[in-house]
Every structure is written in structure tokens, then in C-alpha cells.
Amino acid sequence: MFLRTSITALLLSQSPLILSQTLTNPVIWQDHPDLDVFRIGHTYYYSSSTFAYSPGAPVLRSFDLANWEAVTHSVPHLNFSPAAAYNLTSNSRAYVKGIWASTLRYRPSSDTFYWLGCVDGGKTYIWSSPGGNARSNGGEVPPETWNWTPRPVIDKCYYDAGLFFDEDDSQVYVVYGNTQIRMAQLSVAANGDLREVRNQLVYTSSDMTLEGARMYKRNGDSPWGPYTRRVLVDRIQGPLTSAGYAHQGGVVDTEDGRWFYVGFLDAYPGGRIPVVAPMTWGGDGWPTVVRDGGNGWGRTYPIPVNTTRKVNVLGPRVDEFKGVKLGPEWEWNHNPDDGKWALNNGLVLRTATVTGDLFAARNTLTHRIVGPKSRGTFRIDVGAMRDGDRAGAVLFRDKAAYIGLHKTVDSASIVMVDNLNLVEGSWTTSSTGRVAATGPTVTGEIWLRIQADITPAFGTSIGRQVIFSYSTDGRTFTNLGPAFAMSNSWRYFTGYRYGVFNFATKALGGEIKVKSFAMELV
Template sequence: MFLHTLITTLLLLLLPRQALSQTTLTNPVIWQDHPDLDVFRIGHTFYYSSSTFAYSPGAPLLRSFDLANWEAVTHSVPYLNFSPANAYNLTSGSRAYVKGIWASTLRYRPSTDTFYWLGCIDGSKTHIWTSPGGNARQNGGEVPPQAWNWSPRPVISNCYYDAGLFFDDNDDSQVYVAYGNTQIRMAQLVVDQNGDLKEVRNQVVYTSGDMTLEGARLYKRNGEYYVWVTRPADAQFVLRGKSPWGPFERRVLVDRIGGPLSSAGFAHQGGIVDTEDGRWFYLGFLDAYPGGRIPVAAPLTWGGDGWPIVVRDGGNGWGRTYPLPVNTTRKVNVLGPRVDEFKGGKLGPEWEWNHNPDNGKWSLSDGLVLKTATVTGDLFAARNTLTHRIVGPKSRGTFRIDVGAMRDGDRAGAVLFRDKAAYIGIHKTGNTASIVMVDNLNLVEGSWTTSSTGRVAATGPSVTGEIWLRIQADITPAFGTNTGRQVIFSYSTDGRTFTNLGPAFAMSNSWRYFTGYRYGVFNFATKALGGEVKVKSFAMEMV
């Protein structure tokens, strides 16, 4: 126990912080799955919003002071208040895999000190959440953790697909949303006395013909309006006009340019942001499965004709490194390796549940208590699986779990979670809790129904109390290849010596599930509710 505490303390001391001597930005800027990004700045603070599909809470918000080091601070959608509720709650046999929060948008309205998040859900209505009162404008954009106060607002009965929200910098009562697929539309909104958004005008401002364009973001520079749109999944285009209503001209920004990683896609579908001293940067993402879609950044210049230009490397590609955008002494808890002992009153912002959790079946009490929340034989149908993005290119996630309160028929463990999944865990049969490695858990691509609930590929010894379960994952990009990156599962009964169990698992490189692989921890019943486990720690380390 002393050794484990010492190791944990050392890891906590080694947690990455923003390095004060750092002089470069290295791509990928975050080696985690954070796609469909929307980026903006308030004072000296940069914010980055991302999509999460059926994970809850949704729409994570990241923060940075230099565009190179990012930390998670909150989620704009604390729970998925979408219809049908049973699908997002994983109840009544329904589910919402690959639904939910796609490319959404988030901006700050200075005059009322309010953050607005907008997202079209399932092709129907646009949901809105706001967080007021953080005093961001007066504090250089910084919001204290306790000041985030997200609440749902009335929906708009129109789908703002792949939207870009914009409060005009001259008068933030002038509100616009650029959105659409191939037909790019502009909606004008007003903010009523309650702070709610209502549409007052809507029209098509650009049509791309037979070429798909989507992922709209709206900006204003030197009195002109720019709509950034992507050709999925390999190019970024820019529309430019003197009015939000056009007419718009179109130029190519990047089209299938190489780098900065091999066996990954091309940088596309992003946004731009300026620094306090007037320099601009473009952030996009790469398809980098099995890890997902990961962000990259590059400086942006403006030609004498007012069109933007991405700064490339010596080989005319996307640079692996660039000079650090901002030199600052402000620190962040950089996304990446970390130790979490599940202390305090709430989960950290790096964690997301598979669908909305049953909040009556989990708690934080000197660890994370997971009571069984579902009776099922299907992990994909079980509530309260808690997930964490994997850091690349190679890492391992280790869960320390007390399984002493499991009941007959319960199944708990550490899962490599995606539509093609595997886990190492505990199956309780009668009074015996056996360590198992299970693979071949599969969803049907497209319908996302379960085609296989898994097979026990290997069995280890029985346990009675604490167990350390480890997943070691190589998410080096293998997109567009037949290479299945390997995952190794292992266990330990003392936290020091680990034993591999089962065959290596080959991850899927398919993009159709959209999100990348995640580490996860679960506990469900196959016979009756009542059992529980306590997750005492999670450690994610580079290997």
C-alpha cells in the first residue's frame, strides 16, 4: 500500500503543466480525440469546443493561454436533454450511438457576460445551453471552475447543421449563424429580454453545386465576413463577402496538403483565432484512427488582397512544429498523462459517461462507487460506463478496483471502448470472482445494434478484494491501412507486478463510428441489481 501511494504521489508530481521554457508548438497540438472544433479568444484566454456524440456530459470546453497547451475546464451540455430520452439514457432497449452532439458551436457575448452553446441534434431542432456570470470579460477570459453554470434554453425549431455562431464585434446584439451542407445558409438571431435566441431571418448565401461543403464557421476581419467551410475530409475553403448575406467569393485554403503525421488524414474542418497582438492561427483536425480525430495548428497570414494563407513547412506541407504562438507564465493542467483518485465532490472534466448515467447508481466516496445500474448481458446496453480519452501515440490506462462487493452474475472491469471493443475484468459466479479477458464485443456499422456481446478469450485467477486492471494501447495513426494497432490487457494483485491475459486485440481503423477508442470502467449485472465496485484510482501513462 505504501509503495502504491508513493508511486501515485510521484505520478501526480510529474503531471504535465505548461512548460515555462517552451518555445515551440508541436503537432498534433492535442493527441486525443477532440474533433469538430470551434475555437475563439476572450482577452488572453483561448477556448476550444468539441463534439461528443452520445457521451455525457457533452461538448467539452478546453482552455489554453498559448494555443499549444490545453486543459479541460467544463462541459457545455451537462446532460443530454435530447429526444427520445430513453435513447440518450440507454433505457427501454434504446440507444443513441453516433447520434447526439456533432459539429456544434460556442461563443461568448460580452455585453451580458454569457457563453452560448448551439447544436443541431439528430437533424431536427437546435438545442441551446448558456453559462452566464463567469465575469470572463473582466478577467481576461478566465472563468473560475465554480462559476460555470450551464442551463438549457428554449430550442430553435430549425436544424443549424455544422453551425458557426457569431456575435458581431461592433454590436453583439447582431447575432448570426452560418450553417448547412452544400447549401450554406445564414440565420440572423435576436436576443430577447430573457437572453434567449430567436430567429428573425434566414436565407441561402452560397451554393457549392455538386461538391459537399460543411463545417461552417463565421468570422469578421477589417469589416469583411469570412465563412470557413470544409470539404470532408481533406480540404478547407474560405468564403468572403462584405455582408453576412453575401455575395460570397470562394478560395481554397488547404487541399490535401501533407503532414504532420503519416497514416493519417489531411488537416481540415477547423477554425481560426487571433492573439492579443494581432497574429492569426488556424486549427483543424486529422482523421487519425484508431485514436480518432486529433487537432493540429498552424500560423495564418493574410495576403494583400485580404485572403488568408496557411504557413507551411519547408516541404509545402503542414508543419510538425511552429514557434510558440504566445509566451506566457500562465499554467494549465495539460491534457495527457494523469492520475485520478476520484476525490472531491465531482468528476473531473476529462471524464464522460457512455450516454447519460443513472445518477442514483454512482457516487464519489474516497473513490468512485459504481453500483450495478442495468441487468443485461450486453456491455453496449449497460448504463454508467465511464470513459476517458486515450492519449497518443502509446499509453496505458490502469484502474485500481475493489471488487469485494460484487454479487453473483455481476461483470466489472476496464474496457477499451468503441464499436469494436474488448475488456479485462471480473465475472462473479456464485461466490467466485474470476479475472477474464473478453473480446469480440461488436456493434453493427450503420444501425449500431449489438452483433456480439463478446467471448471469454482467457481466464485468470480468482480474486476477493483489490485488483489492478491495465489496458496498453498503441493509437499511432493507421487510417486507410489494414494495420490493426495492438492492445495488451494485464492485471495485478499488488499494483507492482502485472501479468498479461488473453490475446492482443487489434483495433479498428474505421471512421464511421467517428469517435476514437477510449479507456473505460464499468459494472453491470446479468442477474439482479445490488452489487457494486469501488474504483480507487486511474492512472494514464505514456509508454
Template sequence: MFLRAITTLFLAHAPLVLSQTLTNPVVWQDHPDLDVFRIGRTFYYSSSTFAYSPGAPVLRSFDLANWEAVTHSVPYLNFSPANNYNLTSNSRAYVKGIWASTLRYRPSTDTFYWLGCIDGGKTHVWSSPGGNARANGGEVPTETWNWTPRPVIDKCYYDAGLFFDDDDSQVYVVYGNTQIRVAQLSVASNGDLREVRNQLVYTSSDMTLEGARMYKRNGEYWIWVTRPADAQFVLRANNPWGPYTRRVLVERIQGPLTSAGYAHQGGIVDTEDGRWFYAGFMDAYPGGRIPVVAPLTWGGDGWPSLVRDSANGWGKTYPIPVATTRKVNVLGPRVDEFRGSKLGPEWEWNHNPDNGKWNSGDGLVLRTATVTGDLFAARNTLTHRIVGPKSRGTFRIDVGAMRDGDRAGAVLFRDRAAYIGLHKTGNTASLVMVNNLNLVEGSWTTSSTGSVVATGPSVTGEIWLRIQADITPAFGTNTGRQAIFSYSTDGRTFTTLGPAFAMSNSWRYFTGYRFGVFNFATKALGGEIKVKSFAMELV
């Protein structure tokens, strides 16, 4: 009865009523390196996930202001060496994997294509055909996403932007760092992609430019490139191969979040009635890189300009781009009771999971998948992006089937981490708060497996574990935003355990902090926990 009551309470605070304005950030969660496009009335958005699996999440919107998660383009990380992405053989892939990838739709074959250069080597390709998106205004039913790996392209399309021209028989990828190149691809009858032409189209002699995306408007070709991490530039030509002329769109533009970076590295998308919008992201650690959107105007000379606020900055709000009655399950506060056999698209594992060690249905069962003393080396840690600016995530967990040596709990997951959980010794599962779990910046090897800084009572059955996190941007400051750990034995009254944990503002791990739940063994496999619910709410 209590779970139903608390579910009702949390859902009462969930954003069931859609925003009627475009409020920045449009999604206060970590969704960087975005690629955005439209099919009919439906907008899509793809972003980076590095070593998290499944990878390359896809968001959907009908108005550019309210977004929901619908699928992942990469259901499992089929990258080499596999041991790195599977967390086996003492190898790992933190800060590797999926970054600055691209997603587009080919109408003539009703196929979504995702491309991404992995670890500076080859470009991986996944596709999902048969969703009937073009006929349905861009909408794809959840059950018809069918992502399948395609043959790898033996070249790194660095920071790639995929583009299908008007008749979609002409396929291009724009990519590169400072030297911007265009590759032309052919599409085989079976849907496989192959490069048929490659040409240098622009060289920047005065700055680093990357994050390329290609578009076509009024018969002209446009390449959008970023100067990391503070400016967006525009290249313009009469054909895909140039020559291109360059102008700046935004450079060190202020707002709409304080103690955050400048909006950059994004793309543009039009509405059905021909208006254009630019979407970028802001470095907003400890929460990550957060998307923002603003309208564009086009001058008499054909060049775009960003619509700014009264202070000549990026607006906090704009009129909603599209008036629609279509609803989405807006990213943000939610309750998950793990009723289905599949996890919702908001969830991602720390690396590829061992699928034989978990199942979902009547709650989420996590069986120990790794024998280790290092949380960063343990498989099957399940993570969820934190919603900002301040929120708390509460896991309701049954720990009765843990075994001697097992460790389980709720973690604030990143390269500098902390958790509240249970350490099972003999027949006793003791509540602990552990901090100072650290990776070495750069090599991402473990420098500390953490220290127990507080202990609580022993637990035999259910426990509620809560992390309250303040991810208000503190990028470029010495302020360590704090997280508080607490527990409850009845789901009503929570007791703080341990000191506040100061989060890192460093950008070098690239992703922001996440809520996570874990279960690993230090002695032998065989134990398990059941996660009965997860609730996230703004505070």
C-alpha cells in the first residue's frame, strides 16, 4: 500500500502537463554532442554516452520544448576490444566509446542510420528499418525500433554529421578537426554504406573547428562547426564540395545558466512551417552538458542570426516553437517499478551488462556478476541521469538474498563517486556510507576503492536508499556541489548517513553525475538483490 501511495505522491509532482513555453535548458539532464532533425511533425535528438550501454540515446519531441526518451541506436557496444566494453579481463572503457556521433533518417527505405567513430579508429554503423516513420508524421511505435549493426567503415569519421540530400540517393558525411572533410557514401540494396568519394572542403588556419553537421536550405549547403568550447561557426557553399565561406553564429554568448560554459556544438532544425531553431549544449558540471534551444532568423544576405534576449544573451525562455496536443513522457521526475521485461530507455548500464545476471518484471533482480573489490570494475551497475537543478533519487531494495562478501546499494556514479549501501559479512548486512571512490584522470584506472566513513544498522529485508544531489552548475569554480545520502526502514522517515559529498566539476570525464544501483561480490557469485522501485523527484 505504501508503494502505491508514494508512487501517487511522486507522480503528482511529475511534469504530466507539458510546458507551454520553450524554457532553457530544454532538458536539464546530461545529453551532449547533440544531433537534431525532423521527420514530418516529429523531432529527434541523438547524443553521446561513452562507455554506458545501451548507447546513443534517442529523444523525441513534437514541439522542441518537451522531450522524451524512446530508444537507443546502439543496443549493445559491439566495439573492439570487446573485453573493454564488457568489463572483463581487468579492462574497461570509461571515457571511450560513443562521442559526437550522428543520426539521420532515409525516407526512401524507411531507415534510421546511426554512425559513430569509436576510439579514433573505425566508424561503426547501426540502422533501424521498418518503423513507417515517413507515413506516420515521423512517429515510430516503441515495439518497431529494430536496431541492427551494419558493416564497419574502415575510416574514422571524427565528429561526424550524416546528411541525406533532397532525393536521398546522395548521402554525405561531414567530419574532421580543423580540416573539415566531406565523404560521399553509396547505399547498397541491402542498406549497407560504403564510401565512394572523399574530399577536403575547408581548412581552418586560425582556430580548432569540429563537431560538424551538414544541412541544405534554399539550394545551398551549410556546415555547422564548433570552436570548443565557446563558439559556433557556419560554413556556406553552393554545393557539398565547396568552396565554403565562414561566419560566426555565436561566440561566448551569455546565459541562460550561471556558472556554466557557453552554448556551442549543436545543430539546426526547421519546423513544418519553415522556421528554424539552433540547439546546442552548455558545460554545466557537475551535472554534465545540458541542451539549450533558441530560434534563428535569416538575413537578407542569407546568413542566420540567433534570436537573443534583452541582455543580448541566450534567452531563458522563448515562445514555444510548435503548438501541439501530442503528449510525451517528459524527461524528469518519475517512478519506475520495473514492471516490464525490458528496462525503460532512461536507463543505461556502466558498460555492457551480463544479461544472465539480471531480470526485470516484478521488480529488478540484480544478481552478482563480478567478484571484485572495486565498484568501477563491477558489471551491471545500472545508472539514471540526474535531473537538475536539485533532485533526489530513492531506491527501494530488498537485500534479503545477499551473500557473505556482497556489496550493494545506491551510488552517485562518476569518476569520483560515493555510495550508501550494504556490506554483507557472514549473516549480517551492515549499512554503510562509502566515499572517495576515485579514478585517475586520464588513464581512468582506479586510484581508490573508497573508504567507509559512516555505518548504520544491520538490514535483513527492505531498505530505502536515497541520494539527494545538487547539480546546479558550478563549472569553472571551486565550489563542490553537495550530495546527501540517507536511508529509511519504512519509506517515510529518512536518516542521513555520513558527511555530505562534494562533487567534481571537472569536464575531463565528459559525462555528468548519475544515480545508480549496484550489486557485486567480493568473495563468490550467487547473491542477489531486488530493486522494487526507483523514484526521482525535484527538491
């Protein structure tokens, strides 16, 4: 049994349905950090952080560890305290709070998925979903059977936790901490609720921060230790330049007994993106990551599993918002006001907030950017906007810019607005933006485009460029405003996203209809 840590030290106790046939790193060129990964039968699941975005804790699925799709969110509504902060109400907000370094696992005996995460350093929140007979179906869960329900909160912070169900899953453990690693044992009530019954310090580090603990069992050892430590990876070069070293994450095996390490790279401005490498076990019982010919992290490896099962691969796509619910790739900036949006042959966004500050406006809908270079285009009907309304397509993060419409009594003018800024640390608004350029007026449909280069520039002074443009026919686009330079800071944690918004500066009542969103590589 071993625990994985931030630089990955080991503690050992006695869209389209097109699949790559090679594992190419990064396996997902999108922001999916603080990952937890595990296998049920022939199906792999992956959970990651979302902070204040809602729904939270996205769940990805793969059959080969190389091609991934989004399937659900473990936390459909951020039920955290204070509620006003996560709802963007009462002048309260939750930027850089919420879901970070959480954990997801499956309990076969009750056919239940459990998500667990410490929120804001105080309490540990738990959500669960019956697995749709995942155990008997190779781990596959029909989309309509996900049914996430909140469980009683544990009044303790399981920091950067790893959840573990023992072989017969009657024993449940959570490993957590940083310089001190603790082991909590939980009981499972008849109704599925979890409660701590034992807690013990199992390891102390005097020279290293140990974050993102995970727990695995190989040789029948005791979860209570004793433990010793060895480094698995630390500053292995590659596979991308101007990106951090692979770290955190977890390990997972295949049905035929091979093992893989899944970590992520700090790759701002795009965020933190996942990478995979094979892992072998030595005769001494310790694992080793398979490196490339240059002794670095491989850019490519043979695909871990050959399968004919297909997934809707994350990346380029077109969404016309024709379903009965939003796809699992979408997340709101904080909990939405559900009375102010609808799906009706398009996404209807009614104004939900009266404000002059986009960072304070509810119901901004976001989508992760695909790298290294892509563009996102929103087709929007603006005919029902009202005086004072502001709507458009935003490149969303703590340093932001947008192309959109500013509505006055008689007309809606196209504008490019930059210099929307939050104060790093307090995450209060320091600037609500300036109109950097103005275009023509619009009365009906408009296509708004953001073209973003999220090639990693982490640790550099390079500001990757973003271009904003518009079209009145969907074919010919006109650039508007200066190029926008993205921030490479890690302190906001999440990477830049495409987003669409509609808020009022005078009175509620206006609306827009988003008819489509297209994301494509360039």
C-alpha cells in the first residue's frame, strides 16, 4: 500500500467519436487539475477541481486512458456555506474557493459513487450517486442514471483527500494532510451516510510538503502503517516547454495488470492539464515511471488499452443547445439563478443581476478552452435586449476581456472591452473594464468570436495573445479592438475559459438567445 504526494513521493507500508490510437501528452489539452483517477472493470473515471464554478467536480470517462469524455458532475449545486458567496448574491462571492483536490470512488456492494471534498478549509462535504449497476456492466453507467445527492457533512477538513474502499468495501478510509498525513476510518450507515470512527497520524514529513494524498493496496498491508517514503517523479522534463513538471494525480491499473501514472502540468494561461505515463513495479515493490529516450516524460506512448468502445472526445465541438439540459462540458460562474435561463431551441439567458461588474453578474456560462490554439464562436440573437443591458462572449478569468453588445434605448453597439480585473488574493474587483473599441450597431443576430493561444507560458513574461472578432452573417469576421495578453499567474488556479453572459446595468427584463457555440482548433 502506498500514498502519493505532491512531487510524487511514495510511502510504502509493509467530440466527435474519433479515437486516437496513440497516447499523446497532454491527453486532454484542457484545464482539469487535482485529478483523482480509478477503474471499474473496463471503464476509467477521472474527477477534478472546479473551485466556484457550478456544477462542480466534473467526472470524465475513458476506456483506454487516452481518449476522455465528460459524463457528469459530482456536485450539481454548490451547497457550501455561506450560500450567498456561492450564489453571487448579497455582494458576496467565492472566487478561488469551493472545490479543490477532492476525491471520487465507487463502492461495489451498494453500487454507489462517493465524492468527498474539503471546502474552504473547514468542513468535508459528501455527495453520492447510485452507479446504475456499474459493477455488473464493466463500470459503464447509463447517462440518465446519474443521480447525485448530498450526504451529511463531516465537521472536519480532510485536506487534499484520497478515498479508499477496501476489498470487501466494508472498510472505508480517507488519507489526507500535507506535512502530516493522517488516516481516517469511516463507517457506512445503512442509508449510505459516512461517519468517522477512527483517526490516526501515520506519517510526518520534516522536509517536504505532501499534498494530494491517494491510497492504494497491493500486498494486503495495514492502512495504519508503518510507512516509508521514496520519490516517484520530481522535476522530470517535458513533455511541453514553458510548463511545469508532472505532479500530483494518481495511479491506476488495467484489467491485465499494467499500471499508469496520471498527473498534470501547470500550463498557464490554459490552466493545469493532464498527462499519462506507463509505470512498472520493481522487485523491491516500488514503482518507476517509464521515461522517453531523453530520460524525460514521453510526448507519446503506446495506447494503454486497445478497445472498440467510443467516447465523445473532449475538444472541438458544436453545441446548438437543443437538448433538455446543458451538456456536461458547461459550467456556470458560481451557482446560477435557475429562473433566469432556459433551453428552448437555444440557450435563453435573461438578465439575472443589475450591476456594472461582470464579476458580480450571475449566470455567466463557461466552457474550458482547448489547446494549444483554438477559437470559440457564439451565435447570439440580441433582439430582446433592453436599455442598459450588456451581453457577449468573454475570455473569463481574473484578468478578463470580452466582445459584446452594450444596449441603449435605441440600439445595441458592438464593443470590445478589456481591463476587467480582480485583485489577486482578495479577489475583489479592481476594474470593471474599459471600452477599447466600438463597432456597428446590431438589431438581430450576431456571431462573436474569441481566438485564444493557450500554448504554455508558465514562468515566463510572455502574454499569449487573444483576438476578438464579430460577424453579421457567420461567414466574414472583422477583428475588433487590440489583442489581449493573458495572465500566466497560477494564483487563480483555473485557466482561461470561453464564456457567454447577459447582465443589466439598469433593470431586469431583457434577454438574449444563444443559438450555438462552436469550438475549433486553429
